[in-house]
Amino acid sequence: MTVRGKILLFAAVAVGLVAMVGGSLYALATRGRLSTQQLFAMQEQNTLYGKLSADAVGIPHALLEAHGKGQEVRSVFEAEQRRAEADFSHLRELVSLEALPESLSEDLALVEAARRAHLDWMGRLEPRVRQAGTAGEDRILHEALDSFRAEVMPHLDKAWVKKRARLARHQRDRLEALRSSQVFGVTVPLVALGLVFSLAATLLITLRRSSQELLRGAARIGRGDFTTELPVKGDDEYAMLARAFNRMTEELRDTVREKERLAKAEAESAEREMRRYNTLLEETVRQRTTELEEVNARLLFADRLVTVGQLAAGVGHEINNPLAFILGNLGYAREELERMQGAPSPLEREELLAALSEAHEGAERVRLLVQDLKMLARADDAVSGPVDLESVLRSASKMAAHEVRQRARVVMQTEGAPRAHGNAARLCQVFLNLIINAAHAIPPGQVEQNEIRLVARKGPDSRVLVEVSDTGSGIPAENLERIFRPFFTTKPAGVGSGLGLSVCQRIITMHGGDITVESQPGRGTTFRIALPVHTAGASSEPGAMAA
16 A cells, blocks of 8 residues: 555544544534433423422412402402413423423323312312401411312322432433443543554654655654645655645644634633523522522411411400409499599408409500510511520410410420520511420320420520420321421311421521421420520621521
8 A cells, every 4th residue: 555545544534533523422412402401391390390389378378368458359360370371381391392202191191180180279269269258268278278288289299209200310311321421432532542543653654664854744743833844856656745745734734723713713602602501590590599488488477377376266365364354343443433422441442452453463464465476476577686585485385375274384494595696576486386286296184294395505506405395195207207398287187287397497497597306106296496696796687587
């Protein structure tokens, strides 16, 4: 084979290897793009499932709020219905985009079943809200939550679980493909380099035998000196090789310049695309953060409604007793004063003063109870500062007294506890929920044999620990990992919404603390809360707690 033939063979092999590597990289990039599209579609589906699950709270509140303000409930319902239809339509598009052909019909059927159940649930809710009175709003809310969990959540959970399994499988397959790509990216270049160097070595040996001058010229070319030109002498094979070599040198110069120009243009284009993508990603993150904050606020408000509903009967009873003897003593004093014609005798004066003193004592009890309720009513005030845990625990225990009185004794141990940093109203909501849950875990009738213990003490690492423990029935081990999930409850329908412990965990997390639980069935439960201790330089501005 002539030198020219070897050069042509070398060029053909090099071009083929470059084409093969380029084609392989293009195929891998195409697969990566499709896989990324599927992954984004799956993640967006998960977001839609979460948004549709939040309708269990959002839609009833929207309808009840419109009804309470005297607005047209039907128009609000139709707006929510259109929004739900749009969400399900988008969900179907995402399923069609990422689902496999063999499972597409099944996935679409799951989405359709969830859509029908969701719209049926909304359709039954709207007339109930329009016909409801003010006193029935809490009952409608509880019924709506219960029916949503029974009718809609199973379809959403089924589709959600399948989507999470497919997402995990997709991630696993993607990792396997990436590992294969790594092996391919190492093996193919090594093989290509081996072939290229083998042909180059053969060609250099031939050129060395032909001319030392050609060897020196090739060495200069190998060092990157593309301005080198070999002298052309005669018309033999060496001359032909020299001419071809010179032409190749010129082409390499042009190729390098073109590649440099293209590389610079591609780098500028990639930078522009990256900036656009980062902007889009930041906007998406902001939107999702806003949606999560709205859902969190709705959950906090829903739990406050549940807590107020649980307190209503007991607060009425607590206020009714002192009001009864206030009215009785005031009536007695008025009758005595009407009966008297002159100055009262010392005995009558003492009786009147005793009656007025009892009336004053009853009014003071009503004032203190209303003051405790005002603390719970300020739960929307996000100002944080020093919190007297003893005062907050005492107020929460007094507000829950009607639930605890027939079930257990309340024991408080708060001496020496430092002040926590946070919001007293929201912490009162947490402790009130925990005390009511503790009371519900104890059957009524054996007050002396049961107790609810409230303990506050200094903990490690500038933390203050609060424990709410009871001697109730305890929590089964299989439920311990689920008690902080929204809508999970072991109480009968209509008694609990399943939001209390979830909201407690959110509030404690917003305070920079944490909440844990220990329980043994038949021996009681202990909730342990760790909060930051208030320091002189701690922020007390609104919103500081959420940071």
